[in-house]
Amino acid sequence: MRKLPKVAYFCMEYAIESNVKLYAGGLGILAGDYMKEACDNGYPVIGIGIKWKQGYGEQLIDKENCRPYDAYVNRYYDFLKDTGITVTVRINQRDVKVKVWQYDAHGVNNLYLLDTDVDGNDGDARWITGQLYGWFGEERVAQEMVLGIGGVRALRALGFEPDVYHFNEGHALFAGFELIREKMAKGQSFEEAVENTRKEVVFTTHTPVIQGNESHPIERLVYMGANLGMTKKQLKAIGGSPFNMTVGALRLSRLSNAVAQLHKETANKMWRKVRNRSEIIGITNAIHIPTWVDSRMLELAEKYDGSAKAREELWNRHMKNKRDLIDFVEKRTGVRLNPDALLIGFSRRAAPYKRSNLIFTDRKFIEPLLKSGKLQIVFSGKAHPLDDVGKRIVSDILEVTKLYPNSVVFLENYDMEIGRALTRGADVWLNNPRRPMEASGTSGMKAAMNGVLNVSILDGWWPEACRHGVNGWQFGDGRQFEDEAQCDAHDFEVLKNCLTREVLPAYYQDRNKWIDMMAASINTTRDQFGMKRMLDEYYNRMYIVK
Numbered sequence: 001m002r003k004l005p006k007v008a009y010f011c012m013e014y015a016i017e018s019n020v021k022l023y024a025g026g027l028g029i030l031a032g033d034y035m036k037e038a039c040d041n042g043y044p045v046i047g048i049g050i051k052w053k054q055g056y057g058e059q060l061i062d063k064e065n066c067r068p069y070d071a072y073v074n075r076y077y078d079f080l081k082d083t084g085i086t087v088t089v090r091i092n093q094r095d096v097k098v099k100v101w102q103y104d105a106h107g108v109n110n111l112y113l114l115d116t117d118v119d120g121n122d123g124d125a126r127w128i129t130g131q132l133y134g135w136f137g138e139e140r141v142a143q144e145m146v147l148g149i150g151g152v153r154a155l156r157a158l159g160f161e162p163d164v165y166h167f168n169e170g171h172a173l174f175a176g177f178e179l180i181r182e183k184m185a186k187g188q189s190f191e192e193a194v195e196n197t198r199k200e201v202v203f204t205t206h207t208p209v210i211q212g213n214e215s216h217p218i219e220r221l222v223y224m225g226a227n228l229g230m231t232k233k234q235l236k237a238i239g240g241s242p243f244n245m246t247v248g249a250l251r252l253s254r255l256s257n258a259v260a261q262l263h264k265e266t267a268n269k270m271w272r273k274v275r276n277r278s279e280i281i282g283i284t285n286a287i288h289i290p291t292w293v294d295s296r297m298l299e300l301a302e303k304y305d306g307s308a309k310a311r312e313e314l315w316n317r318h319m320k321n322k323r324d325l326i327d328f329v330e331k332r333t334g335v336r337l338n339p340d341a342l343l344i345g346f347s348r349r350a351a352p353y354k355r356s357n358l359i360f361t362d363r364k365f366i367e368p369l370l371k372s373g374k375l376q377i378v379f380s381g382k383a384h385p386l387d388d389v390g391k392r393i394v395s396d397i398l399e400v401t402k403l404y405p406n407s408v409v410f411l412e413n414y415d416m417e418i419g420r421a422l423t424r425g426a427d428v429w430l431n432n433p434r435r436p437m438e439a440s441g442t443s444g445m446k447a448a449m450n451g452v453l454n455v456s457i458l459d460g461w462w463p464e465a466c467r468h469g470v471n472g473w474q475f476g477d478g479r480q481f482e483d484e485a486q487c488d489a490h491d492f493e494v495l496k497n498c499l500t501r502e503v504l505p506a507y508y509q510d511r512n513k514w515i516d517m518m519a520a521s522i523n524t525t526r527d528q529f530g531m532k533r534m535l536d537e538y539y540n541r542m543y544i545v546k
């Protein structure tokens with residue numbers, strides 16, 4: 001076998017284990033699953049991340065007032081190994097010490113975490129690695145300097161010589177600045193250094209939400225010291241003004257990828273005006289199967305032949321997973337759901353485009369289903385601490401749980417454990433973002449491989465997987481709207497039709513069809529959306545230079 005390129009993978013967050021709070025959401029889930037698969041297969045990948053002292057906030061519910069509130073807790077991890085390495089990054093006019101830890105647990109030993117909470121740093125510096133996605137611009141730049149600049153210096157100190165630097169999201173862009181600085185220190189001109197840095201860098205872009213693509217005034221980058229000696233004019237040539245981290249990463253990479261095929265179209269449109277940027281190809285996200293999928297369901301689906309015996313075995317196993325979820329929900333909320341009624345799962349970050357409350361658009365439609373006990377819905381999700389609109393969405397759902405206490409529940413403090421329980425034990429996984437805002441989505445993949453049937457808008461990964469009425473359902477035909485109100489009205493109408501004409505009848509009147517669909521759901525997704533496929537595609541299409 002040819003020697004594989006060595007890869008340094010940079011990301012602000014990693015979801016390795018539910019209680020190791022180094023993650024916020026989907027980006028971290030992807031990065032954690034990627035690191036696990038790389039470890040499982042012995043690929044020469046090193047991850048660079050941050051050891052967050054508090055990480056992302058817990059989000060709990062004030063039940064009286066139906067309001068979410070945030071809480072931060074200091075975290076201690078005894079499985080981190082001290083590498084003995086400390087590097088220095090000059091941030092906002094002073095030298096900040098950055099300590100390097102090695103993650104060695106939960107099937108991952110190739111992840112290095114950077115930490116400024118060490119003796120010798122002033123109080124502010126110690127808090128740079130305090131909370132994931134710091135709240136203010138300068139704090140964020142400081143965190144990104146630790147990740148990018150500190151990360152490259154850590155690699156040098158570790159003696160790891162990457163062939164490829166992979167920036168997972170624009171957060172890692174300052175690693176590119178450090179690569180340019182190194183080259184200029186060896187005598188290359190700025191132009192040469194940029195050209196040669198590009199040859200080593202690949203980039204993954206994530207969100208079509210404009211505000212999700214961070215930007216900073218150029219002055220801020222200069223006074224924080226992120227420019228590493230580059231002039232304002234040189235910074236502008238890379239990221240524009242204000243300086244956009246995604247634009248910068250598109251310009252400092254030789255190749256980029258979007259995270260699904262539809263997202264490739266969306267991202268190329270979104271960034272079409274950026275000159276001198278790398279090409280954006282589509283490599284669809286995937287999941288680490290052992291982390292998320294019940295291996296017994298996989299086994300039963302593999303040998304599934306549509307016989308009565310096969311059906312019974314697959315159904316019984318699903319019912320075990322469903323009862324586990326029902327027990328879990330009861331323990332957390334006191335509500336006992338009914339194992340014989342259709343159970344819809346929905347857990348998402350409470351971002352407006354994900355429309356958590358779409359299904360409640362028309363109470364006349366939903367109320368009889370909920371009151372008769374034909375339909376139950378389990379929600380979970382967090383709003384960003386500063387996102388009042390997102391918090392309003394959570395509050396709205398909490399109000400609904402009060403109206404239908406036996407059939408609608410909300411699980412507070414969404415994390416990997418809740419994600420795992422829901423994507424195993426629900427009957428249906430509902431996904432209704434405004435197309436094309438969902439770049440990929442991975443929770444639907446977890447569900448699909450557990451035999452939990454997707455009912456989804458054609459957005460993100462789903463257009464690549466959906467065989468309507470065979471392995472799940474689509475609603476809407478991929479139409480897009482300029483007007484949000486029009487979009488919401490249309491999508492609710494088609495969701496309603498899909499539920500009443502297809503999903504409910506199949507569940508209650510044609511159980512055999514339902515079970516066949518469960519098997520098809522598992523068997524049509526396990527290879528295509530398993531992390532091995534994604535990792536190989538990263539290697540074959542991005543890392544290996546042809």
Ligand SMILES: *Cc1c(COP(=O)(O)O)cnc(C)c1O
Pocket residue numbers: 024025026029347348349414415416417419420440441442443444446
């Ligand atoms: C899977 C997962 C996600 C990502 O799922 P989406 O489909 O992108 O919403 C986010 N958070 C947790 C805790 C998860 O388990």
